[in-house]
Amino acid sequence: MTPERQAFRERIRLEAVERFAAGTSCVEVARELRVSVRSVQxxxxxxxxxGVDGVRSTGPASLPKLSDALFAVLEKELDKGPVAHGWPDQTWTLSRIKTLIGRRFHKKMTLSGISQMLRRHGWSHRVPARRATERDDAAVAGWVKETWPFVELRRRRSAPTSSSKTRRASR
Structure with a gap:
């Protein structure tokens, strides 16, 4: 979580404390602050x-797997590209980054943990900027205009064995 987000959450907790002191119910506090009733409880x-110190944040639940210094090293490795690390193409995937982290730092991370870490440091997934040179836009437009309506029509048709209908058990 970013420091700004942590400060925002801290302010929410302290606002809740002010409302507790005023005698506001948990449900009202949750509604006013737009948080769950369970959290307010x-x-x-x-x-x-x-007291107030009991509500204050104690910081993150755990330290990040890769420190800022190690993440800087990881960024340099990522900048070299996948081919430099033995993969056949220039595509970074989460599983490849996981393997790289294991090889380079001897640490294990989950794919979702890697994704979150990359997003926290400003990385995002990329989509190819260019289309394939073999793409024929006229053929694609023709297919969408002529063939797709029939495919769509067949897909929407419902049959007695269709999973889209729920059968009621007769009693």
Whole structure:
């Protein structure tokens, strides 16, 4: 989470504390702050047990797998490209990055963890900017105009064995 986001969440918790002191119910606090009732109940219990300090954030639940220094090294490795690391094409995938992290840093990460880490550092997935040179736009337009309506029509037709209909059991 970014420092700005952490500060925003901290402000929400402290606003909840002010409302607790005023005697506002958990449901009303949740509605006003646009958070879950369960979170507000947890915050109220922490506030009653330890005061305002009980509601304050204690920081992230765990340290990141790759420090900023190690992530800088990873970025340099990613900039070299997949071919430099033994893959046959120039496409980085999450599984390839996972393998690279394992080889280079001897650390294991999940694919979703890698995706989140990359997004936190400003990386995003890329889509090819150019279309294939073999693409025939006239043929594609003709197919969409002439063939697709028939495919769509057949797909929407419903039959007695269709999974789109639910049968009721007769009693």
């Amino acid at each position: 947890r915050w109220r219990r922490a506030w009653q047990d330890a």
